[in-house]
Amino acid sequence: MAKKGAMASFACVDDYINNQSKESQIILHELRSLIKEVAPEAIELPNYKVPSFTLIPGSKPAQQLMIVAYAKHVSFYPFQATIDHFTNELKGFDLGKGTVKFKLNQPLPKELIKQMVAIRKDEIQNSLK
Secondary structure (H helix, E strand, O other), X not given: OOOXXXXXXXXXXXXXXXXXXXXXXXXXXXHHHHHHHHOOOOEEEEEOOXXXXXXXXXXXXXXXXEEEEOOOEEEEEOOHHHHHHOOOOOOOOEEEOOEEEEEOOXXXXXXXXXXXXXXXXXXXXXXXX
């Protein structure tokens, strides 16, 4: 059952992850690891009360990836342009505006996630030119 009331604030990404269900923690750790594998220089910070990753240090905070735990899924927010780039590969996934929802009981598409992080990083890098 989902928690009721206002979303809690967390001092760091680890605090956020450690306060989620065990199932969500596994997926959040995997997503974090995949993001850091593609963008080891990414800066982690809680933003909008959820784990966020600034892929290009010095870029705008609004240009980051986010991961969020919900009762039955974990959402990965790579932005709409990235979602649009992978339209065919994401068929069969529950999508929202700028987000892919991963169910807690299914394995993550790790290679696809890494490709999405790389594309998002390129999008940000190109916007800085």
